[in-house]
Amino acid sequence: MGYRLDINEIKNDKIENRFYGTKLYGYDLELDNSLSYNFLKVIHKFNGEEIFDYCCYNKVILNYEELKLFLLLYNIDYNNGEWCKEKDTFINLEEIKDILVNVGKYEDSDFIVGWC
Numbered sequence: 125m126g127y128r129l130d131i132n133e134i135k136n137d138k139i140e141n142r143f144y145g146t147k148l149y150g151y152d153l154e155l156d157n158s159l160s161y162n163f164l165k166v167i168h169k170f171n172g173e174e175i176f177d178y179c180c181y182n183k184v185i186l187n188y189e190e191l192k193l194f195l196l197l198y199n200i201d202y203n204n205g206e207w208c209k210e211k212d213t214f215i216n217l218e219e220i221k222d223i224l225v226n227v228g229k230y231e232d233s234d235f236i237v238g239w240c
Contacts, residue, residue: 129149129239131223148198148201160194170182181239185236186234186237187234187235188227191223
């Protein structure tokens with residue numbers, strides 16, 4: 125099944141969607157083996173009891189540096205999925221590249237990251 129990654133930017137009391145797509149969590153991916161999931165546990169955003177199912181959004185707030193690292197690790201997890209036909213398709217999506225490259229545009233923002 126899988127659940128879509130949703131990233132919203134919080135800046136100046138406004139929330140704007142920056143990315144919605146790619147299913148990874150909720151597939152056959154073992155979350156305990158997921159670098160991006162374990163990163164969220166290490167920084168105390170997840171506690172290891174998250175459920176990825178309908179109506180479970182598991183939203184967390186990340187600063188820009190946390191988001192960048194999460195996206196890089198998510199890309200590695202995505203590359204390791206057996207459904208991945210071409211490596212780095214996630215990180216080369218225009219919306220993701222925009223977040224990673226345009227530091228000045230996003231460095232003062234926080235981000236709501238969730239799955240639906």
